Amino acid sequence: MTIDDIRVLVAADESRTLELKKSTGELKDGMHSACAFLNTEGGWLIFGVAPKSLKIVGQEVTDKTQQEIAQALAGLEPAVDVHVEYVDVPEYPGHKVIAIHFDGWVWGERPHTFHGCPYYKVESTTKVMPHDMYDERIRAYTPKSYAWELQPADGVAMADLNRQRIEGCIRMGVEGGRIPASALTAPIEETLSKWKLVKNGVPTNGAAMLFSDKVDEYPNFQLRLARFLGTDKDEFIDNQRSEGSFFDLLDAGMAFFFKHLNLSGRITNHSLQREERLEVPYKALREALINSLCHRQWERYNLTNSIAIYDDRIEIGNPGVFPPEITPETIKNPHDSYPYNPKIAEALYRTTWLENWGTGAKRIIEACREQGVEEPTWRRDGGFITVTFKRPTKSSLEDHVPLNVPQNDSDVPLNVPQNDNDVPLNVPQNDNDVPQKTKEVLQDKIIGYIRDNSTVSREDIAAKLNITSKTVGRYLAKIGIYWEGHPKTGHWVIPDIKQQDNDK
Secondary structure (H helix, E strand, O other): OOHHHHHHHHHOOOEOOEEEEOOHHHHHHHHHHHHHHHHOOOEEEEEOEOOOOOOEOOEOOOHHHHHHHHHHHOOEEOOOOOOEEEEEOOOOOOOEEEEEEEOOOOOOOOOOEEOOEOEEEEOOEEEEOOHHHHHHHHHHHOHHHHOHHHOEOOOOOHHHEOHHHHHHHHHHHHHOOOOOHHHHOOOHHHHHHHOOOEEOOEEEHHHHHHHEOOOOOOOOOEEEEEEEOOOOOOOEEEEEEEEOOHHHHHHHHHHHHHHHOOEEEEEOOOOOOEEEEEOOOHHHHHHHHHHHHHOOOOOOOOOOEEEEEOOOEEEEEEEOOOOOOOOOOOOOOOOOOOOOOHHHHHHHHHOOOOOOOOOHHHHHHHHHHHOOOOOOEEEEEOOEEEEEEEOOOHHHHOOOEEOOOOOOHHHOOOOOOOOOOOOOOOOOOOHHHOOHHHHHHHHHHHHHHHHHOOOOOHHHHHHHHOOOHHHHHHHHHHHOOEEEOOOOOOEEEOOOOOOOOOOO
């Protein structure tokens, strides 16, 4: 480095990547800035320049000066290997400018401290790093030691996990080819242990988030739901708060969408059948909600996920951060996966609730494009990541025939569609009014409920599907499912089903 290089650097004045000190008499403060550079974007620390006038004056450099600099650098942890440059100042014979460059922080590296205290840069100012930022970086550096999802669950035992739900997820994973068939007969504890959701016989926070029926110790296991009047938060039409584990919150969120978004239908030209859909594709909304629950920062116990529906848009928010490799602008581009909670994400992937990591945004956008809906946008604001869907205008829905829209929670089917073949179920009570595709979905869902719980009552099935108990009875008879044993202690029996519908 030459004095001309120094002049070019100094001319830009102090910034996020440049700190000027008059002499090594300010060596301690200089090391605070050095630590901040190491924890931010890197930068130059230069001694021998007056910060206010930017005059390059240099200083005398002795063996003692060099020893003091070396000793000061030794106070940085982890240790850094930097080259200290001493540049002659022609205007001041015998004086030298001392210049040291520090590389910036890279995601996954341990954060630096100076004498035990971490610093970082805010514009041109050096500040002590906040605890949450430091903890986040420590977590990234040693995820196995500090990850929230891997810590033992507080007050949750194996008996508090919903075994029927776990068994249902395992079955889905086996049917989807992502879990070996042996898992169907293996002890649940063994499978959860393989997924790193059980540690020394105790469920982890990740297991509690996915499957626990006991959520009293987790105030963050909540979902705020609001339908606002207009385009701001001044007045709301509906304001709710749901609590529970992952699947409870997913059901609650999807039910809220079905309650407050327009459900429409049209006759397709190629099949002359009625096609039913939400104004914003439920597949896109479901994927966005799953991602918000899967990848949020669950350790931030005082914050909750949210769904806000306005006249013109839908916002799904979660406490979280974008990985350094992804920004709100680049998330729409092909990218690798950087799950914030990899064990939760792995379990959801194996059970087919989550697709290949890194493709969520792509599937959301594709679903919107297929329906002719504007693709969503992502942003990070105030510690939250928010995905925003624009609601279609009235004119864009004119070619659709409005269907009966649920007006309250009791009208909303709580079993959320699980795949592309599923359709929203606002089901008429007369079979003659039910589209053939909806009949097939109803039949599959009734079978699924009974497979999950062979003693479920006909009334409970009816409540889940928002149809009458009598209608459930007709479907049971049609499928051939019958009750065996005592009315109170018996169970449903499902015969071998050929998946053949007499109405086809």
